[in-house]
Amino acid sequence: MIIKIQQLIEDIHAGNTGSPNEIAIKLGVSERMVFKYIDIIRTEFKAPVKYNRISKTYFFETSGNLDLRWQKKIK
Numbered sequence: 001m002i003i004k005i006q007q008l009i010e011d012i013h014a015g016n017t018g019s020p021n022e023i024a025i026k027l028g029v030s031e032r033m034v035f036k037y038i039d040i041i042r043t044e045f046k047a048p049v050k051y052n053r054i055s056k057t058y059f060f061e062t063s064g065n066l067d068l069r070w071q072k073k074i075k
Contacts, residue, residue, distance in 0.1 A: 004029060005037050006068045012041075012049065017058045041066070 004027045011017045011026075024031045038058065041047045048061035 001037075002068060005040060008034075008037050009041065009047075009066055009068070012058045012060060015057060015059060019056045022056075 007027060008017070008023065011023070017023050018026070020031050020034045023034045027034070027037075029037075038049055042049050045066055047064070047066050049058055050061045051058050
């Protein structure tokens with residue numbers, strides 16, 4: 001699940017998520033699960049995710065960064 005959420009976050013940053021149905025197909029999950037992932041991103045990570053009905057894509061309302069990958073500290 002975390003990998004799929006990370007992919008969704010990357011797609012949101014890139015501005016090319018597509019509709020919830022297109023996301024579901026891309027991630028190999030149900031549309032209902034896509035809405036759950038979006039809710040997790042909004043509530044657990046406090047990310048300002050919005051949906052543009054005209055361009056049919058999710059986007060972050062304000063600039064920021066949300067990354068779930070481990071990053072090794074350089075000494």
